[in-house]
Amino acid sequence: MAYIQCENLTLRYESLVVQQNLSFSVEKGDYLCIVGENGSGKSTLVKCLLGLKQADGGSLTFGDGLKRNEIGYLPQQSMIQRSFPASVREVVLSGCVSRTGLHPFYTKADKARAQEQMECLNITALADRCYRELSGGQQQRVLLARALCATKKLLLLDEPLTGLDPLVSAELYGILRHIHDDHGITVIMVTHDVECAVRHAKSILHIGKNENFFGSCEAYEHSPLGRRFLGDSIAQEQCTHCEQSRHPHIPIRHGGGKGAQA
């Protein structure tokens, strides 16, 4: 059974139906990128996955040992309060908030977990700095560490690259690859950047206003929808983010992966 199985989902944004009959699945170990135009329902889908909103039809089931509250969520930057005075350590530790259960305070294990994630993302030196004074890339690492405190299974990132320069974006892709490959964490990422998505992901879910695609990156590159969004030149060119970085973590992928066309 898949981690997440969506069947014939209907999504509504206020009174407008933005998606109908949306079906896809996320398996354990997947790296899925969700792409699509503005207003196609990407954010609404994220909200449904997180349980912040109910879908208007169809079914959304969690399986393979994943519970809905085990998703580590990295929200859009605009959703975070930029003026909030909080130290990096406080923000990362808040990822453990639902682990404490009825216990009123964070336990030693929670603090150790937060420390471990900060080390993993190389932000230990920033631990006592103020979150709002960090650069965009550093802030994303902090939020990623927080999300990793909340999950050992699945990360859901909502447009994590918005507002970051290409170098920092490439670095973030590298970190995600490391988390996915070495820590075995399943990744779902919503992004605008279709070209980078096909380089890094295993499968693609494209939700459009009129048509959808779900399948492997390779199949997406050869699908009419994929060709229209990627342009014909993609086969020869590398995406700008990958090209400008010499980050060792980032292998350039050419399609591949599993999944079936929906």
Add this chain to the structure above:
Amino acid sequence: MNDLAAILTPEYISVILLPALIAGVAVSLCASLLGVSLVLKRCSMIGDGLSHVGYGTLCIAIALGWAPMKVTIPVVILAAYILLRLSENSRLGGDTAIALFSTSALALGILASSKANLTTDVSHYMFGSILAMTRSDVIFSVVLSICVLLVYLLFYDKIFAVTFDENFARATGLNVRFYNLLIAVLTAVTVVLGMMMMGALLISSLMIFPAVTAMRLNKRFRGVVLTAVIVSVSCFLTGLVLSLWLDTAVGASVILMNLLVFAVSSAISVLRGVRRA
């Protein structure tokens, strides 16, 4: 200007000043703690809205001859719940909904008090009368303040998570609605207690000033909370002493002290920024 030595007779201190001091410190403490969450959640207006509702309810209770506090606290808690739901779901937008709701409650109260000719009794609650608080008022305030304090400390980590990023907290399975309600209920209790001492018109600034002052000076949430508490209590104490000395209204003196400290802290944070740049 008063001669402090002449006013501060042992009898005055034990009967009037000390109870006021204890109640004032307790309520200032609660107000500053909750203020941090309200300011950061961008719902400072809820405090103000609740004080309007509280004042309106008090007028009605007094006009009908009911015990004012026992009626007002549950009504304001209910109002806090409704205001929270309105600001979550309303098409009008949170602040508009609060303004409509709270001024309507206030209007009802004023109507009731004017029909019953209550102008002097209820004006106590408009501007506050901390030195006129009875012994039972003081005990009531202190007990409730301790409850607010305990609940806040016990849920500190959760309140931080809900204040910083509500969606994330909800996604990890935290019952965000419960914690929002908790903050609203604690705010409601604090507003009603503060109304007795500071007056309905001034109580919301007792919540907001220490929080914004602390936010100017700190980079950590814990630091903000602690600074807000210190600022709030020390402004209350100096405001009280000044009001005795200069023979001014207590509530207004406390707020002006808060304003002064806010101005100084803003200047400090600007200077820090200049030096860094």
